[in-house]
Amino acid sequence: MIRPTHILLASLLLPAMLRAEGVSVRICDTSCNVFVSPAHPELQAVVSAPERCCGSIVFEIRTDTGHSVCTFEQSYSLAGGDSTVLGFAFDAAPGFYRATLRDGEREVAAFTFGCDPERIESPADAQPDFDEFWTCARAELDAVAPRYRLHLDRKRSTKKRRIYLVEMRSLGSETIRGYYAEPVAEGKYPAVITFMGYGSEAWCPDADAAPERVEFVLSHRGQGLNQPENRYGDWVVSGVESPETYYYRGAFMDAVRAIDFVASRSKVDTRLIFAEGGSQGGALTLAACALDDRIAAAAPYVPFLNDFPDYLEIAPWPASALLPAAQSLGISREELLETLSYFDIKNLAGRVRCPILMGFGLQDTVCPPHTNFAGFNLLRVPRKWMVYTRRGHDLHNESGWYTARDNFFRECELSIRQAHNIN
Numbered sequence: 001m002i003r004p005t006h007i008l009l010a011s012l013l014l015p016a017m018l019r020a021e022g023v024s025v026r027i028c029d030t031s032c033n034v035f036v037s038p039a040h041p042e043l044q045a046v047v048s049a050p051e052r053c054c055g056s057i058v059f060e061i062r063t064d065t066g067h068s069v070c071t072f073e074q075s076y077s078l079a080g081g082d083s084t085v086l087g088f089a090f091d092a093a094p095g096f097y098r099a100t101l102r103d104g105e106r107e108v109a110a111f112t113f114g115c116d117p118e119r120i121e122s123p124a125d126a127q128p129d130f131d132e133f134w135t136c137a138r139a140e141l142d143a144v145a146p147r148y149r150l151h152l153d154r155k156r157s158t159k160k161r162r163i164y165l166v167e168m169r170s171l172g173s174e175t176i177r178g179y180y181a182e183p184v185a186e187g188k189y190p191a192v193i194t195f196m197g198y199g200s201e202a203w204c205p206d207a208d209a210a211p212e213r214v215e216f217v218l219s220h221r222g223q224g225l226n227q228p229e230n231r232y233g234d235w236v237v238s239g240v241e242s243p244e245t246y247y248y249r250g251a252f253m254d255a256v257r258a259i260d261f262v263a264s265r266s267k268v269d270t271r272l273i274f275a276e277g278g279s280q281g282g283a284l285t286l287a288a289c290a291l292d293d294r295i296a297a298a299a300p301y302v303p304f305l306n307d308f309p310d311y312l313e314i315a316p317w318p319a320s321a322l323l324p325a326a327q328s329l330g331i332s333r334e335e336l337l338e339t340l341s342y343f344d345i346k347n348l349a350g351r352v353r354c355p356i357l358m359g360f361g362l363q364d365t366v367c368p369p370h371t372n373f374a375g376f377n378l379l380r381v382p383r384k385w386m387v388y389t390r391r392g393h394d395l396h397n398e399s400g401w402y403t404a405r406d407n408f409f410r411e412c413e414l415s416i417r418q419a420h421n422i423n
Contacts, residue, residue, distance in 0.1 A: 023048070043059055045059075049078045055075070056103075057073070058103075059073075060100045064314050065310070070090060092115040094117065095370065099113060114387075118376075122310060125344070126342075127338065133243060134291060137171065138253070138256065140171055141253045148168050160183065160184060162184060166179070170254045174250060176254050176257065177224070177225040178216055179217045180216045181214065185211075189213050190272035191216065193258050195220070197277070200281075202219050214268050216261065222247075240329070240339060246343065252284065253291075272413055278302050278394075280305070296354055301395050302360055302372065303345060303358065305344065306367070306375045307346050307370070308341065317366065322340075323336075344375075355383065356383045357383075357404070359387075359388065367393060369387075388400075
């Protein structure tokens with residue numbers, strides 16, 4: 001028996017006119033919520049019409065992999081000028097689901113909701129030599145002299161912070177770059193490292209935006225500031241022949257080298273180094289925490305590279321890139337998944353040693369919520385998540401994520417200062 005449990009539910013739907021006679025159907029506003037009570041939640045639709053009418057409402061529920069779960073149908077009859085609320089209660093196992101709402105034959109809305117996400121089970125599937133693999137990668141990185149070079153950007157610098165273009169050497173002696181903002185005033189400051197999304201354009205911190213902290217925005221190999229020298233092509237399939245050649249082996253080490261750089265700066269309080277990033281940047285944030293213990297707290301959002309076995313079933317991409325690439329190389333699906341398992345965030349999650357705040361968009365189809373929780377649920381540290389029910393693969397400023405992230409870092413900083421009696 002599948003137990004009843006709470007549901008996360010959201011819709012992008014606005015009231016929609018469905019019939020010439022003026023019948024409208026919308027998701028009940030109270031359904032756009034994170035349900036923790038009552039114990040038997042409902043999907044609810046509001047039907048209204050200015051004139052007498054009748055019809056039927058259908059909710060079709062599928063898993064996020066597309067398998068049918070159940071279908072609900074209720075008829076309605078309105079006298080005109082009134083409305084009715086139709087509720088559909090059901091038992092659901094932990095997971096994320098896709099609902100389609102129809103009035104008769106016409107689709108009104110399609111949306112994702114979730115159920116008890118912290119009970120989703122996606123067991124780790126790390127290979128026997130997983131730890132040895134990353135120990136060797138780290139040793140190779142440590143053998144590469146970083147050769148930090150800082151170029152002052154006079155146009156972007158102000159009286160509050162100086163802005164630098166930074167160059168350094170990473171795994172394989174690859175040159176990587178980033179923008180670095182450092183307060184002009186003397187002192188020791190907390191630092192925030194930002195890891196960028198897949199193929200994102202390089203961006204530079206505003207010199208006056210956060211004069212109380214150091215910021216470093218890293219461009220990983222072949223991306224951002226390094227894209228003119230990109231020799232990898234499409235990064236997600238580059239070197240997929242083996243774990244030793246796969247793109248993310250170097251990219252994960254680039255994230256560690258970013259920590260090396262920030263920790264080397266005299267104005268950085270190395271007890272207060274934080275990390276954040278979205279999508280690919282969210283994955284690299286978690287990888288950095290797993291592969292280096294100098295991160296004090298991290299805030300990944302909509303993290304990529306999670307739970308490849310399920311990810312390739314749920315989302316169109318990167319399956320549309322990885323599976324054809326593997327086929328062209330004569331690599332079986334099983335061999336592909338074995339290679340990817342070395343870079344799966346859920347397999348790295350157990351190595352994370354700092355508090356984590358994760359944000360996700362409930363309507364995300366690029367890095368679906370199920371994949372976000374595959375790694376999150378395997379963390380063994382203080383952790384919390386924030387859901388943005390109307391968001392997809394973006395958490396813009398108006399969603400409140402960035403404010404929540406900054407508040408989280410401040411709370412962690414205060415806790416560390418109190419623990420170490422730092423002024």
